[in-house]
Amino acid sequence: MILMQYKHTLKQEISLSGIGIHSGKNVTLKLKPSDSGEIFFIRTDLENLKFLIDPRKVITLNSSVLTSGDKKIQTIEHLMAALYMSGIDSLTIELDVGEVPIMDGSSLPFVKAIGTAGIKSLDKEKRAIRIEKPFMVEDGNGSISVKPYIGLKISYSIYYDHPLIGEQKCSIKADEKIFAREIAPARTFGFLKDVPALKEKNLAQGGSLENALVLDSKGLINGPLRFPDEFVRHKILDLIGDIALLGSPIFAHFLAKRAGHKLHLKAIRFIQKHKDYWTFA
Ligand SMILES: [Zn+2]
Known part of the structure; x- marks a missing residue:
């Protein structure tokens, strides 16, 4: 028997700040609950330019870099790992710089923040x-x-x-x-x-x-x-x-x-x- 799986988002918004390991820029990251059923990134410094998550739009340059045209978001992988393993698949991720903050170099700060914010189920089916x-x-x-x-x-x-x-x-x-x-x-x-x-x-x-x-x-x-x-x-x-x-x-x-x-x-x-x-x- 396969149990029906549902998509999940955060219960509350998360805001984290830190430095981008490659860009060296200070960045504020906001993870906003969404019922869209997908995860996407927004760069608020580029008039809310939207970045869809698609392996064809990712380039590798000492990290995984998401692209939209010639614009980039560097070092998405440690955050993406934390979201994936928390079962979160519906979220708006806002950044004011083109890089996810490196925090301590691991996924632990993201996992802890997700644990504090909590997760909620959406009325949208998920398939593996x-x-x-x-x-x-x-x-x-x-x-x-x-x-x-x-x-x-x-x-x-x-x-x-x-x-x-x-x-x-x-x-x-x-x-x-x-x-x-x-x-x-x-x-x-x-x-x-x-x-x-x-x-x-x-x-x-x-x-x-x-x-x-x-x-x-x-x-x-x-x-x-x-x-x-x-x-x-x-x-x-x-x-x-x-x-x-x-x-x-x-x-x-x-x-x-x-x-x-x-x-x-x-x-x-x-x-x-x-x-x-x-x-x-
Ligand atoms: Zn890494």
């Missing part, structure tokens, strides 16, 4: 995408296999030639409670040696020891870690944020190896394009 046939996407170094599964499971492995990371593997059944406890607190990370090149590309302008784990050649500059394998857990968080771009819950097992936003998007676009690989549950 159920993967029926396995497929795989690859690039030079990495791969993502997607297989049928009841629920959402993610198995991720990463390898960095660094004494603190090396190979890390993590596999979780992604339900709301496990996500809040095991994945949402995992922070983004970066290497000190990459900072000059990033800044040259106008990225990481707002990066600091308060919003990212920063590694030098030997170890972590700003410990302690929240989990010994916080790095791979953050990659799972990023993948969930990219899965959220589908706009529907998904039943599948994602097995990602040495992947990143670019490959996540390749897998998500494959699902969007190949409707013969899935049915609505």
